[in-house]
Amino acid sequence: MAEQRVVVVGGGLAGLAATMKLTELGTPVDLVSLTPVKRSHSVCAQGGINSCNDQTRQLGDSEWKHFDDTVYGGDFLQNQPPVKEMAYWGPKIIDLMDRLGVTFNRTQEGFLDRRRFGGTLYKRTAFAGATTGQQLLYALDEQVRRREAEGMVRKFEFWDFLSPITDASGRCVGIVAQDMVSMQIRSFPADAVIVASGGCGLLYGRSTMSVFCNGSAASRCMQAGAKYGNPEFIQVHPTAIPGADKLRLMSESARGEGGRVWVPRKAQDSRPPKSIPESERYYFLEERYPKYGNLVPRDIATREIFNICVNEGLSVEAGRMCVYLDLTHIQRTELDRKLGGILDIYEKFQGVDPRDVPMKIFPAVHYSMGGLWVGYSKSGDGGLVAGHPQNQMTNLPGLYAIGECDYQYHGANRLGANSLLSCIFSGLFVAPCVRTWIQNQSKSAHELPASIMQNAINAQEIRHKELLGSTGGENPYLIHQELGDALTRAATVVRNNQQLESAYEKVSELQQRAKACSLSDSGSWTNQNVIFTKALQDMFPIAKSILRGAQLRDECRGAHFKPDFSMPSLSEEEPAARRAEAERWCDRFEENNRRFLKSTIATVSDEEPQISYEDVDTSLIPPRPRLYGLVGAEVIEQVWKERVTSPQTTA
Numbered sequence: 001m002a003e004q005r006v007v008v009v010g011g012g013l014a015g016l017a018a019t020m021k022l023t024e025l026g027t028p029v030d031l032v033s034l035t036p037v038k039r040s041h042s043v044c045a046q047g048g049i050n051s052c053n054d055q056t057r058q059l060g061d062s063e064w065k066h067f068d069d070t071v072y073g074g075d076f077l078q079n080q081p082p083v084k085e086m087a088y089w090g091p092k093i094i095d096l097m098d099r100l101g102v103t104f105n106r107t108q109e110g111f112l113d114r115r116r117f118g119g120t121l122y123k124r125t126a127f128a129g130a131t132t133g134q135q136l137l138y139a140l141d142e143q144v145r146r147r148e149a150e151g152m153v154r155k156f157e158f159w160d161f162l163s164p165i166t167d168a169s170g171r172c173v174g175i176v177a178q179d180m181v182s183m184q185i186r187s188f189p190a191d192a193v194i195v196a197s198g199g200c201g202l203l204y205g206r207s208t209m210s211v212f213c214n215g216s217a218a219s220r221c222m223q224a225g226a227k228y229g230n231p232e233f234i235q236v237h238p239t240a241i242p243g244a245d246k247l248r249l250m251s252e253s254a255r256g257e258g259g260r261v262w263v264p265r266k267a268q269d270s271r272p273p274k275s276i277p278e279s280e281r282y283y284f285l286e287e288r289y290p291k292y293g294n295l296v297p298r299d300i301a302t303r304e305i306f307n308i309c310v311n312e313g314l315s316v317e318a319g320r321m322c323v324y325l326d327l328t329h330i331q332r333t334e335l336d337r338k339l340g341g342i343l344d345i346y347e348k349f350q351g352v353d354p355r356d357v358p359m360k361i362f363p364a365v366h367y368s369m370g371g372l373w374v375g376y377s378k379s380g381d382g383g384l385v386a387g388h389p390q391n392q393m394t395n396l397p398g399l400y401a402i403g404e405c406d407y408q409y410h411g412a413n414r415l416g417a418n419s420l421l422s423c424i425f426s427g428l429f430v431a432p433c434v435r436t437w438i439q440n441q442s443k444s445a446h447e448l449p450a451s452i453m454q455n456a457i458n459a460q461e462i463r464h465k466e467l468l469g470s471t472g473g474e475n476p477y478l479i480h481q482e483l484g485d486a487l488t489r490a491a492t493v494v495r496n497n498q499q500l501e502s503a504y505e506k507v508s509e510l511q512q513r514a515k516a517c518s519l520s521d522s523g524s525w526t527n528q529n530v531i532f533t534k535a536l537q538d539m540f541p542i543a544k545s546i547l548r549g550a551q552l553r554d555e556c557r558g559a560h561f562k563p564d565f566s567m568p569s570l571s572e573e574e575p576a577a578r579r580a581e582a583e584r585w586c587d588r589f590e591e592n593n594r595r596f597l598k599s600t601i602a603t604v605s606d607e608e609p610q611i612s613y614e615d616v617d618t619s620l621i622p623p624r625p626r627l628y629g630l631v632g633a634e635v636i637e638q639v640w641k642e643r644v645t646s647p648q649t650t651a
Helices: 013-024 063-073 080-099 132-149 216-223 284-288 298-310 332-350 418-439 450-468 476-490 497-514 528-537 540-552 575-596 633-645
Strands: 006-009 029-033 153-157 159-166 172-179 185-189 192-195 234-241 260-264 323-326 359-368 399-401 598-605 608-615
Touching: 006 013, 006 172, 013 029, 013 132, 013 418, 029 159, 063 080, 080 418, 132 153, 132 418, 159 185, 159 216, 159 450, 159 528, 172 192, 172 450, 185 450, 192 216, 192 418, 216 399, 216 540, 216 598, 234 298, 234 332, 260 284, 260 298, 284 298, 298 323, 298 359, 332 359, 399 418, 450 528, 476 497, 476 528, 476 540, 497 528, 497 540, 540 598, 540 608, 575 633
Parallel strands: 006 029, 006 192, 029 153, 192 399
Antiparallel strands: 159 172, 172 185, 234 359, 260 323, 323 359, 598 608
16 A cells, blocks of 8 residues: 555644644644644634643642533533543643643742633633743644654645545545645645634634634535534634724733723723722623623623623723723733733734723634534543544545534633643544544555546636636625625624524625636736635635524524523512522523524535534533523522422423
8 A cells, every 4th residue: 555644734733733643653744734834823822721730629620620611611512522532631731732842831839820711710721921822833833843854744835725635435535735826736645634724714804813714724625515513603702902904812811810801880981091990990790790700701701891882882982892901900020921922912003001001902703613513432431432533524534624623622602721722632632533544444545546636636727717817807805895794793792683684695695796706916926816716705605604504593502692582680589489480491491402402514505505403412411501690590500400300390
């Protein structure tokens, strides 16, 4: 048999972790990246990486509680075995990255320092200042460079993934990609392909994601037959700097280190923020969520900030929506040591030192919980079977997905600092699974007829030439602007079916207009215009899946919030009436779970998303009401506990 080889698409944390582990196991890798590896979007991650640790164990924490917080924060929409496995790998991953040289912050005693992130009551988050993603990426990059020097890795930077290649049986046997400098289109035969291409923030026009996070790789897999899970679940981060060009993240670590979110109680109070007395400040997250305070899960913090500005009219400024994120009560030396990276970003783009003046922030599109559907093999203890080839494999045999572009780990809402963990975990865990897969194949992809590869190349060359020759059409960048505006208005913080339907019609119209784009550059060398136009055309399958999935999901779950279907606080005061109201609340919760505690599965047929649903494995932790800050939560919780322990009484 010819030499077995794997293609990894994407050079971020997930792709590098998979590459490092595969080569460690003796499998050569072709690493294909849209950008230089060290410029992958993972470098933008700021706050930290989660795991249970020795300090939190002394307070009663455990890997199981990390697992529980993750599925509770995700509103139980995850299959639980992969999440359990990830949580139990967490401490080992932190130890590994520490040994690889990541410059984690440490206490004066030399132990790894930790901070608290949203959705948990423990300090689980290890961090390297406010540039954790960059430090993790650089450590993995060093290991991949070592393997590259040994000849185990061939790196293809500035290459755009165009399509997976499948043989007659439907097995993925390679990819087609394009050199973004020479514009050459070529094939990469592979016995397995791992897609680790990140999120799809550019669909929304402006987001906290890098501008090359356009979702095109996942969309191209989807158009080749791969299923896409939970597209409608898009995380809107509560704290970002609004900007005309893009939205810049202000990490949750700012709140984890004691930052406080507030607005003046008087609308658009013109006084300098530091001169406003404490009694005239509204610390709305602390007042409404006393248990979690400023560290409620992201979906809840986002909705509260949105509500304060839009519905209650308490935005700090009259001309734009924003609230204060205040760090000025913390010592400058502490801020520089733990948050210097993000504070410098704010000062650079806003011209104000956030150590002296509270920051002005507002929510921004940040992360895609949904992504390519992937499978798993459940072990006897409720985790995953190590090395099983089905782990992280899409429904296309031999095509795997890891990192943000898969749907596996975060359900309806991701907890802060779980993204870096899920990326590194899925990359490390998938490698032995891929190796098992390729060892079980009777014929290497390199032994297949050359016509399979050539036909795939020909199809992409035809598309490329047609785009270069297109004249008389519209500007693709203006169409993209309209797409981002339509999605931002209809499918971010608050959603309703009428707006979603109107947006779907608009996006369908834009899809037809995008087919006839005219390019301002028809050159055959480093043509960014044609690369962008291809990506634009490939945004529509995911964009339409987001809108259709959101329209069909008539409930509120995590980041998906429809006011018409919200579960309100209790209003009755008299104990018996309040108890009866809680019973009705739980009845509705059970019925809602019966209908919607399912993963959305999207496929594409004739340019239209086809939506189906798949049951979620909740066998380890039974679903329960998500009650952060809800008035009457204690009564609802009591009723629910009684139902769980005595199910016969609920007949």
